Amino acid sequence: MDEVIIFRLGSSEWALPASTVHQVLVPRPVTRLPDPPPLVCGLVAWRAKVLPVIALGERLGCDDPPVDQCTLLVTEAGGEPIALAVDEVMHLAQSVEMKESGARLLDLEQVLDGR
Amino acid sequence: MGDDQDRLAHRRATFARDTRRRLATLSDSLLALEQDPTDRPALDEALRALHTLKGNAGLVGLETLAATAHALEGVLSDPSTLPPLALLLRGLDALSAMVAQVAEMVGQDGPPIPVVEVLGSPGIDVSPAPASALAPASTPGKAQLSQISASVHHLDSLLELIEELNLAHSELAQAPREMLERHLARQRRLLHELHDTVLEIRLLPVDRAFEGFERLVRDLAESLGCQAVLAIEGSETEIDRSALDPVRELVIHLLRNGLAHGIEPPQEREAAGKPATGTIRLAARQEGEGVVIEVADDGRGLDRQRVAERAAALGLCAGEEAATMPDDQLWTFLSQPGFSTHGSVDRVAGRGVGLNAVRQGVESLRGQLEIASQAGQGTTVRLRLPAMMALESVVLVGVGPETYAVPEAFVDRACPAGEVAHLPTVDLSKRLQVAGEIPASERTLILCHRSEGAVGLLADGVVGRETAVIKPLPRRARRLDLLGAIVTGAGQVVLVLDVERL
Numbered sequence: 001m002d003e004v005i006i007f008r009l010g011s012s013e014w015a016l017p018a019s020t021v022h023q024v025l026v027p028r029p030v031t032r033l034p035d036p037p038p039l040v041c042g043l044v045a046w047r048a049k050v051l052p053v054i055a056l057g058e059r060l061g062c063d064d065p066p067v068d069q070c071t072l073l074v075t076e077a078g079g080e081p082i083a084l085a086v087d088e089v090m091h092l093a094q095s096v097e098m099k100e101s102g103a104r105l106l107d108l109e110q111v112l113d114g115r
Numbered sequence: 116m117g118d119d120q121d122r123l124a125h126r127r128a129t130f131a132r133d134t135r136r137r138l139a140t141l142s143d144s145l146l147a148l149e150q151d152p153t154d155r156p157a158l159d160e161a162l163r164a165l166h167t168l169k170g171n172a173g174l175v176g177l178e179t180l181a182a183t184a185h186a187l188e189g190v191l192s193d194p195s196t197l198p199p200l201a202l203l204l205r206g207l208d209a210l211s212a213m214v215a216q217v218a219e220m221v222g223q224d225g226p227p228i229p230v231v232e233v234l235g236s237p238g239i240d241v242s243p244a245p246a247s248a249l250a251p252a253s254t255p256g257k258a259q260l261s262q263i264s265a266s267v268h269h270l271d272s273l274l275e276l277i278e279e280l281n282l283a284h285s286e287l288a289q290a291p292r293e294m295l296e297r298h299l300a301r302q303r304r305l306l307h308e309l310h311d312t313v314l315e316i317r318l319l320p321v322d323r324a325f326e327g328f329e330r331l332v333r334d335l336a337e338s339l340g341c342q343a344v345l346a347i348e349g350s351e352t353e354i355d356r357s358a359l360d361p362v363r364e365l366v367i368h369l370l371r372n373g374l375a376h377g378i379e380p381p382q383e384r385e386a387a388g389k390p391a392t393g394t395i396r397l398a399a400r401q402e403g404e405g406v407v408i409e410v411a412d413d414g415r416g417l418d419r420q421r422v423a424e425r426a427a428a429l430g431l432c433a434g435e436e437a438a439t440m441p442d443d444q445l446w447t448f449l450s451q452p453g454f455s456t457h458g459s460v461d462r463v464a465g466r467g468v469g470l471n472a473v474r475q476g477v478e479s480l481r482g483q484l485e486i487a488s489q490a491g492q493g494t495t496v497r498l499r500l501p502a503m504m505a506l507e508s509v510v511l512v513g514v515g516p517e518t519y520a521v522p523e524a525f526v527d528r529a530c531p532a533g534e535v536a537h538l539p540t541v542d543l544s545k546r547l548q549v550a551g552e553i554p555a556s557e558r559t560l561i562l563c564h565r566s567e568g569a570v571g572l573l574a575d576g577v578v579g580r581e582t583a584v585i586k587p588l589p590r591r592a593r594r595l596d597l598l599g600a601i602v603t604g605a606g607q608v609v610l611v612l613d614v615e616r617l
Contacts, residue, residue, distance in 0.1 A: 029607060031517075031600070031608040031610065032517065033592055034546075034547040034548050034594070034610075035548060037592065040591055040592050043588070043589075043592060043610075044608060045602040045606050045607070045608050047279045049275075049586065049589075050586050050588060050600045050602070051589060052591045054591075078590075080589055080590055080591070082589070082591070
């Protein structure tokens with residue numbers, strides 16, 4: 001059965017397939033990147049790698065969570081691991097239950113490409 | 116391709132890799148035999164190398180190669196019929212060519228190369244090797260047993276794993292409970308030991324990079340009409356694996372330079388009261404935490420006046436200035452781009468094309484190039500390299516509330532801002548868009564050197580030092596003036612500045 005992780009960004013709830021999420025990280029210091037490219041709000045260490053912290057507020061029409069207080073979802077985009085900044089992780093759900101909870105499935109690649 | 120064929124291709128690739136080393140040993144033994152045809156250990160060594168090669172070639176189904184090795188073995192094993200060395204070397208070249216072919220298009224045995232033709236000497240038995248000759252190679256000696264072979268990729272994964280353990284450790288440490296402390300301390304110590312061991316595995320004796328150089332110098336000298344021998348010192352000096360191939364390339368460049376422009380023709384040497392045969396000394400040694408590799412010839416040395424004239428002509432300095440400049444400063448011009456252009460200056464100035472390329476190669480290894488020369492006595496080119504390429508020492512500098520890292524290889528010293536005048540300066544707080552927290556007069560200038568010359572980095576202060584692996588930045592977050600990032604023991608990401616590009 002397919003499971004999804006439901007998380008909150010601003011006032012709306014979104015879901016990612018649980019199989020695509022490597023780990024949920026509690027809030028931690030995020031290193032600022034000077035003159036950052038769009039959507040990148042800093043860097044964190046994860047499993048001896050350095051990951052970009054990606055904030056999707058602008059693309060999804062909500063405020064970004066404060067970078068040092070956000071929960072980070074380690075997932076993948078474009079074949080590289082990224083840390084997605086979210087306000088909080090709600091719960092794990094079966095994908096069939098997702099619609100009832102009002103969460104929408106996030107198509108990460110599409111949102112990142114700005115489509 | 117089927118599984119079996121995959122496996123065979125893989126084994127052949129391994130064979131080609133191992134055999135290159137064996138051919139180098141063989142070449143060295145043959146050269147020793149040329150010096151002294153009664154050198155029994157050298158002869159035994161050559162026979163052993165050929166025998167092993169033959170056996171291994173047979174094991175991976177390369178019958179032509181096995182037969183060639185067998186024929187050479189036959190020639191060598193009867194000293195009364197020993198052909199001239201030049202012919203044996205041609206046989207060796209034939210073997211090398213076949214091995215190269217195997218490496219290139221792993222999978223197929225190359226077309227047979229007629230050994231009789233190669234050796235140019237009739238009466239050599241090239242009948243197929245008896246089955247016993249294709250038996251597995253003799254058991255490896257002690258020296259081989261004490262060494263392992265691991266891919267750099269695996270070592271790097273190990274290193275990453277250890278760092279992950281480190282991170283897990285620091286997370287665990289953040290929940291302090293007295294019971295845990297002793298265990299944490301022990302874990303910490305073990306992690307350190309593991310880390311150091313892996314780093315040591317990355318080190319290899321530098322002689323792996325010097326294989327076949329005696330032959331190279333001999334052949335090159337011959338083609339250039341001079342005589343020279345190579346003396347290698349400190350070949351047991353250890354260096355990071357990733358540096359072996361680049362170091363080999365750089366040294367080949369320097370050997371060529373030394374032979375083409377340093378060593379004089381025999382008559383000229385004798386007229387100057389020197390032995391007709393020149394010597395090129397290739398020396399490696401540990402110095403501090405790094406490794407020094409020196410290529411020194413006893414040739415004609417650099418021509419001060421020509422170098423000064425050329426430097427002035429290129430506008431690198433004023434004519435009078437060049438004339439009175441200290442030698443070592445003058446020689447740095449030799450590695451300027453466009454200084455020694457082919458055919459114009461290389462012969463007269465006594466140094467060849469491409470010292471600029473050598474310098475770039477050294478700098479990409481985070482090392483430095485030094486040149487020393489005495490007219491009539493010879494020229495020494497010194498490469499100073501860090502021993503551990505995987506680990507980098509960095510200086511941590513504070514900029515406002517943030518911390519950045521500068522590779523120590525770039526840093527000369529730090530001093531109060533304002534102590535040094537007339538130096539190109541990069542204000543890090545402006546460059547990195549951080550508000551400085553202390554008055555300009557109390558800030559610190561980090562004095563660095565880069566290929567364009569000295570540069571000062573204006574920061575709030577030096578806050579520490581760290582030794583760590585520099586990791587690449589994720590694709591989405593690359594910036595030209597950042598080399599990458601390190602992760603501190605506490606799990607914090609610190610950006611590493613690329614001084615060359617700031």
